[in-house]
Amino acid sequence: MLGRRAADAGRARSGDGSNGNALRRLLRAVAAIGVFHEDAVDRFSLTPLGDGLRADAPESLAGWAAFVGRPHHWEAWGHLLSSVRSGENAFRSLHGVDVWTYRSEHPEERAVFDAAMVALTRRTNASLLEAYDFGGFGRLVDVGGGLGTFLSALLAAYPSLHGVLFDQPHVLDGAEELLRAAGVADRCRIVAGSFFDDVPEDADAYLLKSILHDWDDEEQRRSSAPAAVRWTSAARCSSSSASWGR
Numbered sequence: 001m002l003g004r005r006a007a008d009a010g011r012a013r014s015g016d017g018s019n020g021n022a023l024r025r026l027l028r029a030v031a032a033i034g035v036f037h038e039d040a041v042d043r044f045s046l047t048p049l050g051d052g053l054r055a056d057a058p059e060s061l062a063g064w065a066a067f068v069g070r071p072h073h074w075e076a077w078g079h080l081l082s083s084v085r086s087g088e089n090a091f092r093s094l095h096g097v098d099v100w101t102y103r104s105e106h107p108e109e110r111a112v113f114d115a116a117m118v119a120l121t122r123r124t125n126a127s128l129l130e131a132y133d134f135g136g137f138g139r140l141v142d143v144g145g146g147l148g149t150f151l152s153a154l155l156a157a158y159p160s161l162h163g164v165l166f167d168q169p170h171v172l173d174g175a176e177e178l179l180r181a182a183g184v185a186d187r188c189r190i191v192a193g194s195f196f197d198d199v200p201e202d203a204d205a206y207l208l209k210s211i212l213h214d215w216d217d218e219e220q221r222r223s224s225a226p227a228a229v230r231w232t233s234a235a236r237c238s239s240s241s242a243s244w245g246r
Contacts, residue, residue: 059123063115070112072102104170114147114174121149128209129157140205141166143195147175150209152182163188164200196222 024042031038035050046054055062067073076091083090092098103110134140134154141164142151148165155163163184165175169192179185191200196219199206 059119061119061123063112063117063119067112067116070109072106072109100168104168107170110170114171117146118149118178121146125150125153129153134158134161134205137161137205139164139203140207141200141203142207142209143167143199144208144211146171147178148182148188148190149178151188151207152179152184155184155187156182161187164191164203165189166191166193166195166200168192168194 027036027044028038030036030050031044034047035053036044037047038044051057052059052061053065054060072091072095076094079090079094082088082093086093089098091102095102097105103113128150135158137158138160139162140151140154142148142154143166145151145165145167148163151163151165155161165172165179165188167175172190172192175190176185179188179190189200193199
């Protein structure tokens with residue numbers, strides 16, 4: 001497929017069995033929305049927008065693109081109308097289980113999803129660290145933190161901070177490798193569990209990043225995580241009020 005150099009449709013096929021005429025029409029359609037550039041001699045090259053889909057590009061979104069193209073994902077979106085009419089979860093209705101159970105039973109799909117989450121998180125790390133000062137915390141629990149992509153960036157930015165990476169057991173399989181690669185494994189404890197059962201205690205901050213939208217209101221009320229957040233917030237407010245003489 002296309003890399004750093006321009007190629008015609010025949011070369012872009014790279015022996016994958018695609019029909020040359022059909023592939024050329026697809027490339028032209030994608031060029032029309034700015035992902036590819038088509039030159040005067042019928043060759044295609046990546047635009048700056050398309051370059052972000054290369055796996056080796058800085059802040060690549062290749063992982064996310066691969067995930068949204070997986071059949072189990074887009075098939076669920078094809079049942080959106082049925083879900084709106086019935087109020088039922090489209091993915092569960094189609095596959096018989098929720099997305100978390102599905103991925104735990106299909107390790108290959110879990111790996112694709114993990115790569116997608118890492119890709120998205122790496123693109124937002126800098127803006128999140130710039131937007132909020134985490135310097136007042138000593139120990140932070142990242143609830144549903146996945147492989148630890150954001151927590152590792154957070155610990156690297158705040159050398160005195162200690163972290164707890166909390167997620168389901170099958171999610172955490174590759175977390176230690178990522179934390180070691182980031183040089184922060186000695187300040188991060190990995191804890192397996194579900195926030196519907198309990199969350200680690202003895203932290204002065206609980207981070208829920210891109211988590212609560214996965215659950216409806218009733219499920220969120222059953223979660224221990226919001227309770228931990230409320231308790232921590234109340235403790236910090238009490239501490240602040242005492243320091244201001246209120």
